[in-house]
Amino acid sequence: MNIRALMPKRTRTIVISVAAIVLVWLVVSRSLVAYLAGSAPAAALWLDSRQPEALVNVADQALNAAATSAVDAAPISPPSDRAGDSGQYLPDSASQNAKNIDRAFAQFEKVGRNQSVNRPVPLSDETVVRGWAITALTSDPLNAPALRILGQLAEADNDDVQAARFMQAASRLSKHENIAAFWLLRDSAKAGHYKDAVYFADILLRADPQTDRFVVPVLGQISEDKEGAALLKGALADDPPWRAQFIADFPSTVPDVRTPLDILLSLRTNPVPLKPDEIGPYLDFLVAYKFYGLAYYTWLQFLPPDALRHASLLFNGNFDDELSGLPFDWKITPGAGVTIDIVQRPDKIGQNALLVDFQFGRVDYHSVTELVVLPPGTYQFNGEYKGALVGPRGMVWRVVCANGTVTNGGESPAIIGATPNWQNVSFTFTVPAKDCPAQYVRLDLDARMASEHLITGSVLFDDLQISRVANPPMSGG
Numbered sequence: 231m232n233i234r235a236l237m238p239k240r241t242r243t244i245v246i247s248v249a250a251i252v253l254v255w256l257v258v259s260r261s262l263v264a265y266l267a268g269s270a271p272a273a274a275l276w277l278d279s280r281q282p283e284a285l286v287n288v289a290d291q292a293l294n295a296a297a298t299s300a301v302d303a304a305p306i307s308p309p310s311d312r313a314g315d316s317g318q319y320l321p322d323s324a325s326q327n328a329k330n331i332d333r334a335f336a337q338f339e340k341v342g343r344n345q346s347v348n349r350p351v352p353l354s355d356e357t358v359v360r361g362w363a364i365t366a367l368t369s370d371p372l373n374a375p376a377l378r379i380l381g382q383l384a385e386a387d388n389d390d391v392q393a394a395r396f397m398q399a400a401s402r403l404s405k406h407e408n409i410a411a412f413w414l415l416r417d418s419a420k421a422g423h424y425k426d427a428v429y430f431a432d433i434l435l436r437a438d439p440q441t442d443r444f445v446v447p448v449l450g451q452i453s454e455d456k457e458g459a460a461l462l463k464g465a466l467a468d469d470p471p472w473r474a475q476f477i478a479d480f481p482s483t484v485p486d487v488r489t490p491l492d493i494l495l496s497l498r499t500n501p502v503p504l505k506p507d508e509i510g511p512y513l514d515f516l517v518a519y520k521f522y523g524l525a526y527y528t529w530l531q532f533l534p535p536d537a538l539r540h541a542s543l544l545f546n547g548n549f550d551d552e553l554s555g556l557p558f559d560w561k562i563t564p565g566a567g568v569t570i571d572i573v574q575r576p577d578k579i580g581q582n583a584l585l586v587d588f589q590f591g592r593v594d595y596h597s598v599t600e601l602v603v604l605p606p607g608t609y610q611f612n613g614e615y616k617g618a619l620v621g622p623r624g625m626v627w628r629v630v631c632a633n634g635t636v637t638n639g640g641e642s643p644a645i646i647g648a649t650p651n652w653q654n655v656s657f658t659f660t661v662p663a664k665d666c667p668a669q670y671v672r673l674d675l676d677a678r679m680a681s682e683h684l685i686t687g688s689v690l691f692d693d694l695q696i697s698r699v700a701n702p703p704m705s706g707g
Contacts, residue, residue, distance in 0.1 A: 285366035286375045289359050356383055374404035381410060390417075401430070406437050412444065419448050424458035428465050435472035442475050449476070450483030453493065463493060469502040477504075478511035487521055491528055504532065506554045513557050517601065522632065522668035526603045529558045544602060544671060547613070547694035549582040557601045560584075567593035575692060577652075586625070586673070587688040592680070598673040601632070602696070606663040611642065611671075612656045613694040618648040621685030623676045629659045629696075631666035638662065644676055645689060652692075658699060671696070 360383055366376040381396030394417060400410035411430045418426035431449055434441045452458035466473055481490045490512050497504050509532050516525035533541060537551055545558055549572050553560050562570045569587040574580075584598065611627060619625065624646030629637050640659035661669065673691070677683050 283366075285362045285369075286373065286379065289362040289366075289379050290375070292355065292359050292362075356386070359383065372403055374400040374407045374410070377403070378407050378410045381413065385413075401433070405433050408434060408438055408441060411437070412441070415445065415448055419452055422455075424452050424455065424461050427452055427458070428461045432465055432470060432472075435476070436470065439472055439475060442472065442479055446476060446479040447483045450480060450489075453480075453484060453489055454486075459489075459492065463496040466493065466497060467500050469500070474505075474508050477508050481512050481515040487516065487519070487524065490515075491524070491531075494528070495531060498532065506556055510556050517557050517668075520632075520667070522601075522603055526558060526668075529556060542695070543604060543609070543698070544611075544694055544696040545600065547696075548692060549584050558603075560598060560600050562598050563596035565594040565596040567591055568595050570598060573690075575690070581692070583690040583692040584673075585688060585690055588619070588621075588685050590686040592683045593675070593685060594683070595675040595677075600671045601668060602629075602671055603668050604661050604696070606661050606666070608658060608660045608699040610656065610658050610697050610699050611695070612654065612697070613691055614652045615645055615655055615689055615691045616649050616652045617687060617689030618650075619646050619685060619687040619689055621646065621682070621687075623678070623682045623685070625689065626674055626676045627655065627657070627694075628672045628674055629661075630670050630672065631662075632668040632670060633665060635666070637666065637669065649689075 360380065363376040363379040363383075366373050370376070377396045377400035381393045381400060384390075384393035384396055393413070397410040397413045397417075400407045401414055405411070411434045415427050415430035415434065418424070418430060427448065431445050434445050449462060453462050466476070477490070477494070480493070481487065484490065494504065494509065494512065509528070513525050513529055516522070516528065530538065530541070537546075546553070546560060549560070551559075553562070553572065555561065564570060567589050569585070569589075571585050571587075572582050573585045575583045586598075588595075609629075611629065613627070624644035626644055627642040629640035631637060638660035639657065642655050642657045645655065671694075675683070675685070677685075
């Protein structure tokens with residue numbers, strides 16, 4: 231009786247033990263395979279020859295291993311490489327822009343998420359790589375990377391129709407399949423299907439903002455077409471998360487420097503208005519390539535109505551408006567041993583002044599500047615200051631041409647010593663008729679050598695103005 235009862239218990243124990251061992255093996259092996267699929271796919275396939283992720287990864291590694299025969303894509307030329315001897319912007323031709331797009335795609339694939347490139351595998355190895363991708367799809371029919379690999383191989387065989395089918399399927403299954411999305415972006419842009427191109431560009435830039443250096447050149451080509459420009463404006467009007475970076479990169483990708491202005495003006499009345507840091511890169515681009523007139527016009531277009539009403543030859547000379555950081559507003563470059571700030575005037579409630587406060591010792595003063603666009607002629611600079619400065623040299627206001635040459639008479643007397651009450655500072659200067667399309671108004675520490683950087687004290691400035699001198703005095707002959 232006891233023996234009969236004992237045997238079933240032993241049997242149950244053996245069965246349970248075997249089942250436990252099998253379950254532990256399945257859990258360990260599957261978890262281990264899943265782990266190895268990403269870090270060591272060949273080892274993962276030794277444990278499970280049909281593991282989809284491992285198959286896709288070895289296929290990608292095979293594509294990358296053959297990259298030595300692929301196009302070594304040159305980076306898209308930055309703006310600094312497209313400036314002539316005069317510094318003027320030299321836009322790409324339409325054919326060069328198209329070549330940039332092809333180079334962008336080749337480079338994109340080379341540094342893409344899966345480190346793969348186009349036309350990468352010798353013909354003799356295509357069957358093996360294709361087999362891995364097909365086996366992965368057999369185990370996982372919704373495997374987007376496997377479909378993308380088949381798309382790359384189809385393009386390597388010059389079968390663009392089949393390549394498009396695989397790429398479309400991969401992109402539908404995963405918005406993070408960047409190579410498929412970019413392939414479809416490029417294909418759509420070349421075919422003139424701009425709605426699809428903007429759609430895939432949006433997918434790429436949302437999924438991976440770092441793809442902007444590849445995507446923006448394609449959108450630059452699209453913007454040259456009226457339909458494409460309208461679609462791009464519509465996408466930007468929705469304030470996508472990539473809008474600011476796109477606006478910063480866009481000017482260097484189009485042949486006409488006025489194209490970005492057209493895009494920006496379309497967003498001027500947008501429910502989500504442009505911020506100064508979105509407008510600034512375009513203005514900086516124009517200033518860098520000496521399109522001062524267009525830069526100034528653009529800046530005026532985006533001034534708030536109140537600021538536009540009191541805009542004058544020198545903007546924000548009373549320092550009452552918050553500094554925007556844009557070229558035609560004050561720019562303060564900090565230094566060591568000196569504090570530069572906008573503060574409230576002690577004698578006028580609600581009004582501001584510029585404060586320059588030097589600590590004791592040698593200072594590393596940089597600058598306070600504003601870019602202005604004054605036509606040739608004679609002008610008067612006026613302002614107020616008060617404070618006390620102790621040192622071998624003082625501070626001066628200067629007006630210099632944007633190319634660095636000093637305008638005729640463009641410098642104030644040195645501001646030094648104790649001035650307890652507000653006092654006027656003024657000087658007359660002349661903008662020459664040649665080689666001075668724009669100017670900088672600068673507050674400088676008039677130091678010529680290291681010892682003259684020893685200065686202490688503080689000074690306030692306010693009510694700065696520039697006015698045209700209608701009848702300048704004749705110079706003596």
